[in-house]
Amino acid sequence: xxxxxxxxxxxxxxxxxxxxxxxxxxxxxxxxxxxxxxxxxxxxxxxxxxxxxxxxxxxxxxxxxxxxxxxxxxxxxxxxxxxxxxxxxxxxxxxxxxxxxxxxxxxxxxxxxxxxxxxxxxxxxxxxxxxxxxxxxxxxxxxxxxxxxxxxxxxxxxxxxxxxxxxxxxxxxxxxxxxxxxxxxxxxxxxxxxxxxxxxxxxxxxxxxxxxxxxxxxxxxxxxxxxxxxxxxxxxxxxxxxxxxxxxxxxxxxxxxxxxxxxxxxxxxxxxxxxxxxxxxxxxxxxxxxxxxxxxxxxxxxxxxxxxxxxxxxxxxxxxxxxxxxxxxxxxxxxxxxxxxxxxxxxxxxxxxxxxxxxxxxxxxxxxxxxxxxxxxxxxxxxxxxxxxxxxxxxxxxxxxxxxxxxxxxxxxxxxxxxxxxxxxxxxxxxxxxxxxxxxxxxxxxxxxxxxxxxxxxxxxxxxxxxxxxxxxxxxxxxxxxxxx
Amino acid sequence: xxxxxxxxxxxxxxxxxxxxxxxxxxxxxxxxxxxxxxxxxxxxxxxxxxxxxxxxxxxxxxxxxxxxxxxxxxxxxxxxxxxxxxxxxxxxxxxxxxxxxxxxxxxxxxxxxxxxxxxxxxxxxxxxxxxxxxxxxxxxxxxxxxxxxxxxxxxxxxxxxxxxxxxxxxxxxxxxxxxxxxxxxxxxxxxxxxxxxxxxxxxxxxxxxxxxxxxxxxxxxxxxxxxxxxxxxxxxxxxxxxxxxxxxxxxxxxxxxxxxxxxxxxxxxxxxxxxxxxxxxxxxxxxxxxxxxxxxxxxxxxxxxxxxxxxxxxxxxxxxxxxxxxxxxxxxxxxxxxxxxxxxxxxxxxxxxxxxxxxxxxxxxxxxxxxxxxxxxxxxxxxxxxxxxxxxxxxxxxxxxxxxxxxxxxxxxxxxxxxxxxxxxxxxxxxxxxxxxxxxxxxxxxxxxxxxxxxxxx
Numbered sequence: 001x002x003x004x005x006x007x008x009x010x011x012x013x014x015x016x017x018x019x020x021x022x023x024x025x026x027x028x029x030x031x032x033x034x035x036x037x038x039x040x041x042x043x044x045x046x047x048x049x050x051x052x053x054x055x056x057x058x059x060x061x062x063x064x065x066x067x068x069x070x071x072x073x074x075x076x077x078x079x080x081x082x083x084x085x086x087x088x089x090x091x092x093x094x095x096x097x098x099x100x101x102x103x104x105x106x107x108x109x110x111x112x113x114x115x116x117x118x119x120x121x122x123x124x125x126x127x128x129x130x131x132x133x134x135x136x137x138x139x140x141x142x143x144x145x146x147x148x149x150x151x152x153x154x155x156x157x158x159x160x161x162x163x164x165x166x167x168x169x170x171x172x173x174x175x176x177x178x179x180x181x182x183x184x185x186x187x188x189x190x191x192x193x194x195x196x197x198x199x200x201x202x203x204x205x206x207x208x209x210x211x212x213x214x215x216x217x218x219x220x221x222x223x224x225x226x227x228x229x230x231x232x233x234x235x236x237x238x239x240x241x242x243x244x245x246x247x248x249x250x251x252x253x254x255x256x257x258x259x260x261x262x263x264x265x266x267x268x269x270x271x272x273x274x275x276x277x278x279x280x281x282x283x284x285x286x287x288x289x290x291x292x293x294x295x296x297x298x299x300x301x302x303x304x305x306x307x308x309x310x311x312x313x314x315x316x317x318x319x320x321x322x323x324x325x326x327x328x329x330x331x332x333x334x335x336x337x338x339x340x341x342x343x344x345x346x347x348x349x350x351x352x353x354x355x356x357x358x359x360x361x362x363x364x365x366x367x368x369x370x371x372x373x374x375x376x377x378x379x380x381x382x383x384x385x386x387x388x389x390x391x392x393x394x395x396x397x398x399x400x401x402x403x404x405x406x407x408x409x410x411x412x413x414x415x416x417x418x419x420x421x422x423x424x425x426x427x428x429x430x431x432x433x434x435x436x437x438x439x440x441x442x443x444x445x446x447x448x449x450x451x452x453x454x455x456x457x458x459x460x461x462x463x464x465x466x467x468x469x470x471x472x473x474x475x476x477x478x479x480x481x482x483x484x485x
Numbered sequence: 486x487x488x489x490x491x492x493x494x495x496x497x498x499x500x501x502x503x504x505x506x507x508x509x510x511x512x513x514x515x516x517x518x519x520x521x522x523x524x525x526x527x528x529x530x531x532x533x534x535x536x537x538x539x540x541x542x543x544x545x546x547x548x549x550x551x552x553x554x555x556x557x558x559x560x561x562x563x564x565x566x567x568x569x570x571x572x573x574x575x576x577x578x579x580x581x582x583x584x585x586x587x588x589x590x591x592x593x594x595x596x597x598x599x600x601x602x603x604x605x606x607x608x609x610x611x612x613x614x615x616x617x618x619x620x621x622x623x624x625x626x627x628x629x630x631x632x633x634x635x636x637x638x639x640x641x642x643x644x645x646x647x648x649x650x651x652x653x654x655x656x657x658x659x660x661x662x663x664x665x666x667x668x669x670x671x672x673x674x675x676x677x678x679x680x681x682x683x684x685x686x687x688x689x690x691x692x693x694x695x696x697x698x699x700x701x702x703x704x705x706x707x708x709x710x711x712x713x714x715x716x717x718x719x720x721x722x723x724x725x726x727x728x729x730x731x732x733x734x735x736x737x738x739x740x741x742x743x744x745x746x747x748x749x750x751x752x753x754x755x756x757x758x759x760x761x762x763x764x765x766x767x768x769x770x771x772x773x774x775x776x777x778x779x780x781x782x783x784x785x786x787x788x789x790x791x792x793x794x795x796x797x798x799x800x801x802x803x804x805x806x807x808x809x810x811x812x813x814x815x816x817x818x819x820x821x822x823x824x825x826x827x828x829x830x831x832x833x834x835x836x837x838x839x840x841x842x843x844x845x846x847x848x849x850x851x852x853x854x855x856x857x858x859x860x861x862x863x864x865x866x867x868x869x870x871x872x873x874x875x876x877x878x879x880x881x882x883x884x885x886x887x888x889x890x891x892x893x894x895x896x897x898x899x900x901x902x903x904x905x906x907x908x909x910x911x912x913x914x915x916x917x918x919x920x921x922x923x924x925x926x927x928x929x930x931x932x933x934x935x936x937x938x939x940x941x942x943x
Contacts (some may be wrong), residue, residue, distance in 0.1 A: 061935055063934070133855070144902045159890065164884070167886060168880075170863070
């Protein structure tokens with residue numbers, strides 16, 4: 001029941017919003033719908049936390065033996081919580097943004113929420129593929145309609161690129177379907193034992209789709225442009241949630257389904273991840289555009305998660321699981337700040353800003369905490385995740401290069417500190433200039449949004465256990481399939 | 486059986502009604518009523534009741550597959566009448582004849598979907614083709630229409646000759662026109678004649694469905710013909726010939742080894758390549774749709790490549806999805822003042838309903854999930870994966886599907902993201918509601934394809 005509610009609430013409200021023309025009304029309805037989704041999700045994790053409420057299984061396409069099978073296991077709960085928590089924050093923190101046809105903007109946002117939640121809850125491959133695309137299409141329209149100057153070329157590249165990956169994944173899923181004797185069920189996929197060649201073929205097809213989505217170097221070329229050209233609320237969805245779809249795909253549909261190939265190809269992908277991390281970090285240091293800076297830093301952080309998946313161990317996988325959530329809310333915090341700056345000053349150039357700390361102390365304090373979390377300071381949530389991942393990579397029995405990966409990874413953490421702190425220094429400290437001289441502090445909605453994120457950062461940083469215990473079963477299962485226990 | 490006889494009768498009725506009825510609206514209504522009747526009797530036959538029962542000496546065989554396709558073709562034609570009948574009446578003065586010719590074509594469609602003898606196949610294809618030549622040239626004062634008709638006629642008769650030659654060779658090898666006899670004696674008699682005959686037959690049919698390298702007539706004919714008739718030609722007619730091909734392959738090719746698979750695979754790949762790559766460079770939406778129809782034929786070729794249960798389900802879904810979406814797009818296109826991509830700029834502002842429904846149609850053609858076009862492509866790809874050989878074709882096809890996104894989305898970009906004030910003919914609210922209905926059906930079947938597929942089995 002919870003899964004059905006989670007999908008129907010945003011889906012129906014999103015569709016209804018197309019008919020509601022008053023802007024304030026549309027905003028309130030969107031925020032309300034996202035809050036109701038969050039409430040349902042929280043109820044699902046507390047009072048309704050039993051199999052009857054958390055699964056939904058009905059026949060769908062008889063000819064294909066495909067089923068409407070949703071389930072909220074630990075990892076799904078974590079990611080659905082991230083999604084349902086992010087949307088109200090996105091809506092509320094960007095409350096004052098102005099867009100033409102605002103109701104349609106919000107409607108499409110909610111439709112993409114339905115798609116994202118569906119991806120995280122699907123236990124049937126066909127259903128998974130459906131929602132995978134359903135999440136993408138509203139975002140395409142959002143970016144193309146409300147994005148920056150070069151939006152049309154950039155978003156078609158984004159769409160074509162990810163669509164290519166999706167189709168490869170579809171072929172992989174069709175092959176798995178025939179291997180599993182005509183079943184799309186995830187439960188049947190994880191029981192398969194295939195010949196190495198077949199496993200490799202399927203692995204490569206699925207991995208391509210996920211690599212494009214995350215994105216993994218060298219499949220990342222769509223990402224910085226798309227993040228930059230999209231309206232910031234859409235960028236928030238893309239980086240906070242949609243990038244997690246790729247990692248989620250690795251953990252749900254790749255590693256447990258084709259474990260031997262994942263093991264065999266692990267070093268190749270881990271190396272790409274490390275190269276990507278270093279590459280993105282160096283580029284981020286040279287960026288003058290706030291959005292591009294955060295976009296490249298996102299590639300670096302996601303790279304670390306990919307590394308931990310492909311050099312797996314219990315600690316590393318658990319680290320990835322919790323870090324998916326952490327990275328989501330941390331980067332959301334960064335984007336909120338970017339949005340505030342963009343809305344206030346009409347520019348995102350770091351070189352044109354300065355001295356904001358004098359004018360906006362509250363913003364500065366909240367941002368610094370978010371930024372510290374982003375560079376994984378102890379006491380913050382990202383420290384837990386990244387520490388566990390490094391620990392896992394170093395201790396992984398699946399690779400011989402654990403030390404090399406970890407060293408390279410640590411370098412990117414240092415570089416991350418360099419560019420993040422440099423950005424804070426240039427934008428918030430130093431002398432004010434003509435542009436920032438009359439700046440005011442942030443409004444209440446932004447304060448509250450950032451405060452919620454900061455509370456979550458510290459809370460998870462201090463008490464990560466409840467979250468870690470959610471995903472321990474799946475981590476064990478993946479390692480068991482890979483014979484790495 | 487019901488459909489074959491009734492459509493021929495309706496054709497004659499409409500032809501003569503042209504003498505007695507001069508009111509165009511009246512003629513249009515007669516045609517629509519006739520179409521409803523035709524669809525109804527076919528559905529009645531699907532439930533086992535024949536209004537006309539003629540002993541065809543097994544030259545025709547009516548099975549669920551053929552009858553279901555007839556229903557789809559008739560439903561699509563009905564929809565086509567409802568959306569575009571007014572535009573048909575505007576093409577020229579011989580309104581009754583246009584409708585009569587379309588009914589004759591439907592008679593051919595029903596023959597092709599149920600033939601059990603090569604003679605009947607030939608008859609069906611010819612009954613489809615000859616009225617099409619006339620319809621192509623129906624815009625008498627337009628030079629392009631005349632050119633298209635002549636080109637189509639010359640090329641068409643040429644391919645008919647090839648088909649006859651093929652059938653003659655097969656008859657020479659097997660001593661019979663009947664598919665049953667041919668399938669039963671597949672390895673007896675003069676093999677060389679038989680295979681040469683099959684090849685010629687395949688080539689001539691490939692010509693009719695514009696499979697590369699026999700596609701060269703398509704863009705000119707589709708572009709030159711009056712747009713309303715292009716719509717009919719590109720959808721119902723093309724799907725029908727494919728159904729005939731599937732029958733032919735199902736019975737003859739499937740039993741005669743697998744050597745032909747590579748040939749079909751190469752034809753498929755060539756069709757996909759030519760259709761998709763050329764479509765990118767078009768400046769006119771109408772011409773782009775002509776090439777996209779070649780590209781879609783490439784996907785339908787999968788049904789011939791991998792003869793199995795998936796491919797049959799797939800071709801049914803494809804015929805339906807492709808017909809619905811293309812009839813819809815052409816109905817919108819007819820209303821446009823300017824057929825270039827720029828002509829669509831800003832359509833979302835001036836005609837939001839047209840833009841939104843066209844988007845659904847385009848998404849369906851591109852095979853995006855949540856539309857029936859996705860399942861059509863899905864079944865085609867799954868059938869090829871299931872058949873297990875020539876997997877490269879599957880990957881080639883998905884690459885081409887990605888390319889197709891590019892040119893389909895160009896229309897969406899024009900409508901939604903570019904500034905402009907697209908001009909259209911006046912559009913009635915009934916037309917809008919119909920388009921919304923078609924889009925709804927496309928999405929509904931995109932979520933529950935079973936609603937169609939169940940009729941194949943029960």
